[in-house]
Amino acid sequence: MSKWRIMPYVIVRRAGFPINWLESLRFTETLACVKNVLEIEKRLDEQRLAIVRLIEHLVVREKNGQDRRHLLSTMSKIRKGLAKRKTLQCPAIPVEEEGYDQLGREVAAWNDLLQQAAEQQRAGRECAESEMKEKRARLRQLLHSPRLREALWSMNPRFDEAVTRYLENPRGERTSDDKRFERRLITYLQRLCAKNETNSFFGPIDYAKPNPEQQAPVVYEWAVPFVRERRVFCSYWAAETLLEKICSEPGATPFYGRGVTRCTAA
Known part of the structure; x- marks a missing residue:
């Protein structure tokens, strides 16, 4: 049975527009806040599970002992608060007793994580609002590129006309129509900057031989002039x-x- 082998040569072709155009539209600070919130949410889930297990142990101990109903009621409220992701209040817990001292520490840790999550969510909203203005301005700046407009026109003339109207009528408030149109703009940029879109500028095309020992990445740079020849099919x-x-x-x-x-x- 024959074995698969990788061909010793590859065809290299770059996209028509630089990938850093897309990178410049990334919501970097907002994304960092989102990652922080997700990490805190993960820790909250772990903390909730730890408190639930501790409460189960304490409930069994109370039922086998003095059966202090007010403590059972308090621990029931704690479990409900955990399910609803609320700040926990438990003044009736005898934190000086063994087991309940740990419960007091776990509840305090839960409340602290909730506060951290709220702060990160607030910071994320502020970052998103700030970066939205910045990225929308950057998107408009990119749309003033003659090469990009030519590429959009060659792909979809009607959409290019819509881009002209979009640039001529800037609105302060971001409407639902703006959101849909800007999402569509991003998909076009993704095609032009991150794919070999043949219905636009692309290239150059060349051949290469992989070198396993090479550590530095291969970098393509545009030659001058940018367009040396045009062909119409x-x-x-x-x-x-x-x-x-x-x-x-x-x-x-x-x-x-x-x-x-x-x-x-x-």
């Missing part, structure tokens, strides 16, 4: 429409084409 639907038009002319030579009825000369 007729798409299938345009060729088919042209063929239909030719076939409709009296005296035309017979043509055969996909999806086109046979033409008969007059």
Whole structure:
């Protein structure tokens, strides 16, 4: 049975626009706050589980001992507070007793984590609001690039017209229409900056031989001038429409084409 092998040569082709255009639209500070919140949420889940297990142990001990109902009621309220992610209040707990002293520390740790989560969420909202203004301004700046506008026009002329209207009518408040349109803009940028979109600028194309010992990354730089040659190709639907038009002319030579009825000369 033959074994698979990697070819010794690869074809290298870069995208039409720099990837750092996308990177410049990243919500870096907001993302850091989100990661912090998620980490605290994870710790809260662990803390909740630790408190629940401790309460289960204390409940069994109370029922087998003095059966102090006020403590059972307090621990029941603590469990409900844990489920609702609320700050816990437990003044009736005898923290000087063994077991309950640990419960007091665990409850204090829970409340501290809740406060940290609230602070990080507040910081995240502030960062998101600040970065949203910054990134929207950056997006508009990118849209003033003639090369980018040409690429958008070649991909979707109607969308390029919408970009013109978007730039000519800046609004202070970000409406739902703005949100949808900006999300669509990002998808186009993702295609142009992170993919080999052939319906736009792309290249250069070259061949390479992998070197396992090379540590430094390969860097491509644009040559000057940026555009040395332009080529225009007729798409299938345009060729088919042209063929239909030719076939409709009296005296035309017979043509055969996909999806086109046979033409008969007059």
